[in-house]
Amino acid sequence: MVERKTECRVELLLGRQVRADDGRIVGRIQELRAEREHDYYVVTEFHLGPSALIEALAVRHLGLTWPGRVHGYRVRWNQLDLSDQEHPRLTCPVEELERIGAPRRRDRKKHAA
Amino acid sequence: MDEPLPLARDVLDKQVIDPDGCKVGKVDGIVLALREHRPPRVIAMEISQAVAWRRVHHRLGDFAEWLRVTFEPGHQDRPARVLFDHFMRGGIDVHIDISWKHTRALVWEDWLQQRVIAKIPGGRRGGKKD
Numbered sequence A: 001m002v003e004r005k006t007e008c009r010v011e012l013l014l015g016r017q018v019r020a021d022d023g024r025i026v027g028r029i030q031e032l033r034a035e036r037e038h039d040y041y042v043v044t045e046f047h048l049g050p051s052a053l054i055e056a057l058a059v060r061h062l063g064l065t066w067p068g069r070v071h072g073y074r075v076r077w078n079q080l081d082l083s084d085q086e087h088p089r090l091t092c093p094v095e096e097l098e099r100i101g102a103p104r105r106r107d108r109k110k111h112a113a
Numbered sequence B: 001m002d003e004p005l006p007l008a009r010d011v012l013d014k015q016v017i018d019p020d021g022c023k024v025g026k027v028d029g030i031v032l033a034l035r036e037h038r039p040p041r042v043i044a045m046e047i048s049q050a051v052a053w054r055r056v057h058h059r060l061g062d063f064a065e066w067l068r069v070t071f072e073p074g075h076q077d078r079p080a081r082v083l084f085d086h087f088m089r090g091g092i093d094v095h096i097d098i099s100w101k102h103t104r105a106l107v108w109e110d111w112l113q114q115r116v117i118a119k120i121p122g123g124r125r126g127g128k129k130d
Helices: A050-056 A105-112 B049-056 B058-071 B107-115
Strands: A006-009 A017-019 A025-037 A040-048 A073-076 B015-017 B023-026 B029-035 B038-047 B080-083 B087-089 B093-096
Touching: A025 A050, A040 A050, B023 B038, B029 B049, B049 B058
Parallel strands: B015 B093
Antiparallel strands: A006 B029, A017 A025, A025 A040, A040 A073, A040 B038, B015 B023, B029 B038, B038 B080, B087 B093
């Protein structure tokens, strides 16, 4: 099978609003995390929301947050549909996303063990 | 395992430096290849005014691209790209493992050096003294 390849640009993805299946805005893409796989890098996570912007700007804040509000999500590569790059959409419910600042799922499993 | 690399924080808009310490340009764009059922692969960094202008507005990007294609020495149809395979480390600067001579990032500087600077008396050695 021939692999379908499409080019996509990081600089144009940054700042794009991501919507959930129901059309609700989840946040804007502020950061992309890449990891080394064999001898090349692949994007494994997209970070959304104001916390992700603070991360991307590499500034420290005092940890003050508005209570009861989610300030950022960590979206795995397979949880985001980039087929329409101007209107990225989630492929899963918002509840399945990891919150930025919350312990990572793999870390939580480690602590539980 | 390696730490994840934040592309917006540590790569985009950072100064590219070759193994000789020469400044090659800034990373104006990063190209990803979307693949079916596999994570997007980071394929290249682009160093181009047109790519930078496109971030402001797509029409400005198109115009800058037209200028580049029309007037750039060599008339290449693509902006200068450094494959991500040559990426060594990011952060304050982006270090690559190939020389600027193997990229087309400094094509205008080369053109100026050969066509203008070299014709100024004493300018043949790029202002360097023996």
